Amino acid sequence: MTEDGKHLYVSYDEYHNLCEKLAIRIHQSGWEFDTILCLARGGMRPGDILSRIFDKPLAIMSTSSYRAEAGTVQGHLDIAHYITTPKGEIAGKVLLVDDLADSGLTLHKVVDMLRSKYTKVTELRTAVLWTKGISKFTPDYSVEFLPTNPWIHQPFESYDSMRPEKLLLEKWKV
Numbered sequence: 001m002t003e004d005g006k007h008l009y010v011s012y013d014e015y016h017n018l019c020e021k022l023a024i025r026i027h028q029s030g031w032e033f034d035t036i037l038c039l040a041r042g043g044m045r046p047g048d049i050l051s052r053i054f055d056k057p058l059a060i061m062s063t064s065s066y067r068a069e070a071g072t073v074q075g076h077l078d079i080a081h082y083i084t085t086p087k088g089e090i091a092g093k094v095l096l097v098d099d100l101a102d103s104g105l106t107l108h109k110v111v112d113m114l115r116s117k118y119t120k121v122t123e124l125r126t127a128v129l130w131t132k133g134i135s136k137f138t139p140d141y142s143v144e145f146l147p148t149n150p151w152i153h154q155p156f157e158s159y160d161s162m163r164p165e166k167l168l169l170e171k172w173k174v
Contacts, residue, residue, distance in 0.1 A: 008150040015155055018129045019049040021143045034092035039063045042099035059085035091120035100130040104137025
């Protein structure tokens with residue numbers, strides 16, 4: 001990973017290593033949980049990896065706030081009304097996973113909503129890869145603390161501006 005204070009560039013290998021380190025932190029805490037709930041889109045990759053490592057079902061809740069200026073400016077937070085889960089209704093001990101605690105707004109609002117509307121959730125903990133210094137939310141599990149609040153360039157972000165035509169013409173030259 002390379003960081004200049006304003007930007008943090010992360011490779012695929014580094015990203016996967018962070019997911020594995022997060023799994024180790026959760027495991028070493030001794031906490032046992034029933035389900036992983038990931039926040040789409042950022043929490044989907046770490047949620048999927050954790051679901052496989054812990055052999056737990058993966059539920060998905062869609063949230064969106066980074067839409068302005070090609071996904072670099074946080075806007076209005078939208079939270080889905082439904083959770084997709086393979087086990088009916090989400091219940092028991094739930095690990096809520098996202099990629100990062102940036103401002104902390106998304107995690108704070110989702111946790112509040114889960115506690116008020118999903119009464120079958122008996123215990124809730126949160127896990128992220130990165131926590132920024134400006135975050136007003138402190139996750140239960142986090143791998144890296146970023147005091148300078150850099151913009152994180154994740155390895156798959158090239159797809160944000162990739163369209164089928166661009167793949168055909170530039171990468172696959174079909």
